[in-house]
Amino acid sequence: MIYYVALIRGINVGKAKRISMEDLKALVERLGYEDVRTVLNTGNVVFKGKKAAEWTIAARIQEALETRHGFTANTLVLTATDLDSIIRENPLSKVATDPAKFLVGFVMDQKVLFAARALSTENWGDENLAVTNRAAYVWSPGGVLASKALKAFDAVGKDLITTRNWTTVLKIQTATRVRD
Numbered sequence: 006m007i008y009y010v011a012l013i014r015g016i017n018v019g020k021a022k023r024i025s026m027e028d029l030k031a032l033v034e035r036l037g038y039e040d041v042r043t044v045l046n047t048g049n050v051v052f053k054g055k056k057a058a059e060w061t062i063a064a065r066i067q068e069a070l071e072t073r074h075g076f077t078a079n080t081l082v083l084t085a086t087d088l089d090s091i092i093r094e095n096p097l098s099k100v101a102t103d104p105a106k107f108l109v110g111f112v113m114d115q116k117v118l119f120a121a122r123a124l125s126t127e128n129w130g131d132e133n134l135a136v137t138n139r140a141a142y143v144w145s146p147g148g149v150l151a152s153k154a155l156k157a158f159d160a161v162g163k164d165l166i167t168t169r170n171w172t173t174v175l176k177i178q179t180a181t182r183v184r185d
């Protein structure tokens with residue numbers, strides 16, 4: 006059994022696609038996964054399961070959301086080991102000083118990262134956008150809502166990305182290690 010992380014895009018933002026974390030936890034448990042825990046209220050789930058393709062697990066969660074709750078939400082699943090690598094590979098660790106203004110862009114299709122590489126060479130002023138083989142990293146010292154780099158990355162990735170701020174990423178990582 007290995008630990009997985011599911012990042013569900015766009016739930017509990019605004020009035021649409023609302024689900025309690027208790028219901029989300031139960032949904033993942035009904036799919037047969039163990040040691041299920043949610044992190045914050047933004048669609049982050051940590052769970053243990055048999056080795057399987059991440060895209061298969063993501064599809065199962067998406068289908069269950071639609072069947073049980075009547076909405077779809079793009080879902081990305083990665084192993085806890087992959088999350089550790091994304092954190093370790095952070096190319097902006099010396100620049101990003103406020104975790105609330107530092108986002109990691111997780112992609113559901115690697116082609117997004119290929120397209121985003123061109124953005125990483127642009128001059129974003131005080132902002133930074135870096136791309137690795139696993140994720141994109143956006144530093145927005147003026148705030149994420151005003152970030153030109155983040156808007157450009159969103160335009161490239163559209164609904165195939167989901168972002169989490171650095172604090173949330175580290176909380177998710179901690180949840181993959183902490184057991185009741």
